[in-house]
Amino acid sequence: MPMTKELSSQLTFRPLTEDDIDTIVRIDEQILRRKRSTLFHDQLREQIQKHGEESFGALNDDGALIGYLIAETVVYIYGEDDLSAWIILLGVDPAHQDKGVGTALVKKAINYFGEKGIKTIRTICAWNWGDLVEFFSSVGFDLSTYLTLELNIG
Secondary structure, eight states, X not given: OOOOSXXXXXXXXXEOOGGGHHHHHHHHHHHHTSOOOHHHHHHHHHHHHHHGGGOEEEEOTTSOEEEEEEEXXXXXXXXXXXXXXXXXXXXXXXXXXXXXXXXXXXXXXXXXXXXXXXXXXXXXXXXXXXXXHHHHHHTTOOOOSSOOOOOOOO
């Protein structure tokens, strides 16, 4: 069955598990066109163990994982004491990109966190990641009032 731009009715969602790590790594490497360190595997495992119910896998009609969204809830931002959600990692198998999978995952997260009473969802991406900035803008994200600062100590 050919996939169309609007395929959200053909997708099913479930929380991510440690069994998904190899697939997530494979998709991530296809997107980045490079291998990640073993630290990435370890961080995925830790994130899924701690926040797996806040993360979602998108499965096609064959039951294959074709996209993922890893998120967590936090309350520790300067001056804030409201719980917010952070999208840590989002990826869609390149063979299924531009078909609505990423949008469906973000909408799933918006609904999930909204039902939990969370009013703000945040994420971070580099300014020069134009496609990702454009994607998040297309699903309703806007520039934050927060400024990201970093110190390179390496």
